[in-house]
Amino acid sequence: MLNLERLRTLDAVARYGSVGGAADGLHVTTSAVSQQLAKLERETGQQLLAKQGRGVRLTDAGRLLAAHAARILTQVEFARADLEAQRGQAIGELLIGAFPTAARGVLPAALARLRAEHPRLTVSLEEMRPEEAVRRVERGDLDLAVVLDWDNRPTTLPAGLSKAAILDDPVDVAVPEGHRLAGRDDIVLEDLAADEWVSWPKGEFCHDWLLCTLRGKGIEPRISHLADEHHTQLALVAAGFGVVVSPRLGRGPVPDGVRMVPVRHAMCRHVFAVWRTGAGDRPSVRAAVGALCAVGRAVAGAAGRGPRPGARETPAPPQ
Known part of the structure; x- marks a missing residue:
């Protein structure tokens, strides 16, 4: 055999x-x-x-x-x-991977909801980058992943994976408190053509997106510092070492010395759940996707944002 x-x-x-x-x-x-x-x-x-x-x-x-x-x-x-599905109950173990700001801004409430509604389901969360999470879902190491893409840089998923929209996450630009644009109601990226930038590490999806976005505006960015964590990025901004794109999801308190300025032509991350298509009939996967989408709606509603009309994501599995 x-x-x-x-x-x-x-x-x-x-x-x-x-x-x-x-x-x-x-x-x-x-x-x-x-x-x-x-x-x-x-x-x-x-x-x-x-x-x-x-x-x-x-x-x-x-x-x-x-x-x-x-x-x-x-x-x-x-x-x-x-x-x-024959048991009809969300029981057993479920492994979820999520990128850091989703792990902080969506997963705690979703996990609490699952624990309350499905006490026989044991859920484990691991924080990881979106591209790794997709690979691990594809090969069966994870049951579900929370990942992202951008308006101008969509992610193409491998065959055999399905997805559902959780929420859309606008971003601002974080500038030092004394920056010449700190008091603006909004800005365009061209206003920052001469500034130094703080970015995600090279090779990361969001770093490549930033380069692509700025170059699309005719800006060749001067990226002076690389940091994976948003809190580290904002600390560098507070110290006057550049400006940074700052998503709102999971942001937490803005440190002293930093001002958030909205972008006039809104930039947005799209946060979605990914699972193997064959697993979509599992009650545990359906329950988890449902919980993530419900929390996403609540987070988006509180901040006045949600999945954009005509979103590419497929519907969540039926409950």
Whole structure:
């Protein structure tokens, strides 16, 4: 009988294109991946990998089995969903990943709602970047993720994933208290063409978005400081080291020495939940998406914002 975890390993090699990529994706060592594949070759009696330069490639038999593995893993997900749906209750364990400001601004209330309404459901939250969360949902390490994109930089999800809008999150520009624009009712980005910027670290989705957005306005930004946490970014602004885009979700108290100025042509992040399509029938996933969307509506209503008309996101699974 074929071992499910070994099939999952082969599927990862097919998707990531290398043993090293599969190891990174599965959070294991390359040695562990190689051992699993060697055992799978012994189980099948066929060579599944062949050397190619310094790497490897799937043989014809490897590609054939990898295609079956992808379908088998999808069917396992459907089977899990069907069994849970038959019980009709949100019980068991649910793993959620969320980016930091969503983990701070949405998840505590959503988790409290789930605990009150579904006491037999155990939910675990892990904070992570959106791109990592999507990868981990895709390969089955997470049941659900809360991720984001921007008006001018939408995210294309891999096939087999579904999503639902949670809320739209406008952003302001944080400037030092003594900045020449600190007293303005609003600004346009061109007003900041000569300023230094504080940004997210290089390689992050939001850093790339900032560069793209400013360059689209004809601004070549001078990015002087990189910081992952919004609180660190605002501390740098307070000390006079630049300006920064500051989303409102999960912002918390604005530190002394910082002024928030709205952008005249509003910029907005779109926050949404992502899950494997086959898991959408699981009562626990439906309950979690419903709780996130309900809290998102409450947060957006309190701040006068919500999902934009004609949003790209698909509806949440029915309750």
